[in-house]
Amino acid sequence: MIRSILRNHASLSIVQGLPQAEHDSEVVWLEVNAPTTEESTSLQRRFGIETAPKSSSVVEDGNFLYMRSKLLALGGNGTPSFGDVTFALGEQVVAILSDDADFRPFEVALQRLHRKPASTHSPKGVLRVLLQMANDGADAVIDRIADELEKSTEEIDEISDGYDSSGKELGVPDLIETMRSLNEKEELISLCIEALLSLARAVRYLSGEVDNVSEAELQAVVNELAADVAGVKEHAYFEHEKVRYLQNGVTNILNVKQNQIVKIFTIITAVFLPPTLVGTFYGMNFAVMPELSWEYGFIYSMGLTLTAAILPLVYIKRKGWLR
Structure with a gap:
């Protein structure tokens, strides 16, 4: 699937597929997703673009500079999506190659190019806009993760207190669910960092293609883009x-709560062990048990059992083990 963006004087237009051959000189940007064999042949014949996978992340064949990158974008439903793309930078056109037919991180790029028509005067300017949009998409994903982490922090605070805002008691299962959510966010941020590193590499190679003398204005905005990418990358690391x-905090709280559970069972065992021992004595089949003939033998045995339970409890409380 190919989408062509053509420049005709000061206006831009979109053509699904390749335009007529006489309009090839007007093409400034080609978006290629999962091309067919016929489409790949046409791209090679008319523009010199190779759609086959490259052996390394950066390849130059004399006509185009191919830069493979990982990109991420925030979908309409708020779900981040990741995909591999290859930027092909030539003297007359820039192309975006992807093997995923559904990954389209530059759906709104045409709007930005319409607002900044000067960016379409050269393929380098178009690529700079596309890289800027990719960086903005990564920034939006990281901002969303940051908002979710704020909610996770509040959840962890509630779990550490033991109760949520509605008074419901929170325990180990709630911590496990929070830990699972944090693990998913860590994986997502790791993908963001990987995407930003590949994006920074593409910006660096674009900067090397720009002429500092004849393209001084473009060089300035590319340098700004490099600084923006570095800033978003620092945000991702933060x-x-x-x-x-937060993962370490949840792990510590989980250990404390599990230790509390073990402590409770240990105290219960310590409290009920002496009464169990008393009950064991009276469960033995001795021939002579004087308490059975006493008038208050039952009360005596109950008092003995209760005392055997209270004494360990008093000892444990004085030691401060109930806190």
């Missing part, structure tokens, strides 16, 4: 560290 901190 959120990753925050996730790791």
Whole structure:
């Protein structure tokens, strides 16, 4: 599937598929998703673009500079999506190659190019806009993760207190669910960092293609883009560290709660062990048991059992083990 963006004077237009051959000089951007054999042949014959997978992340064949990158985008339903794309930068056209027919991170790129028509004067300018949009998409995903981490922090605080806002008691199952959510966020942020690293590499190679003298204005905005990518990357690292901190916090709370559960069962065992021992004595089949003939033998045995239960409880409380 191919989508062509053509420049005709100051306006841009979209053509599904390749345009007529006489309009090839007007093409500034080609978006290629899972091309067919026929489409790949046409791209090679008319533009010199190779759609076959490249052996390394950066390849130059004399006509095009191919840069493979991982990109992420925030879908309309708020779900982040990741995909591999290859930027092909040539003298007359820039192309985006992807093997995924459904991964389209630049659906709204045409709107930005319409607002900034000067960016379409060269393939390098178009690529700079596309890389800027990719960086903005990564920033949006990280901002969403940051908002979710704030909610996770509140949940962890409630679980550490033992009760939520409605008074429901929270325990180990709630912590396990929170830990699972944090693990998913850590994986997501790791993918974001990987995407930003590949994006920074593409920006660096684009900067190397720009002429500092004849394209001084473009060089300035590319340098700004490099700084923006570095800033988003730092934000991603910060959120990753925050996730790791929250994971450690949840693990510590989980250990404390599990230790409390073990302590409770240990105290219960310590309290009921002496009464069990008393009951065991009276369960023996001795021939002579004087208490059976006493008038208050039953009350005596109950008092003995109760005392055997209270004494360990008093000892444990004085030691502070109930706190």
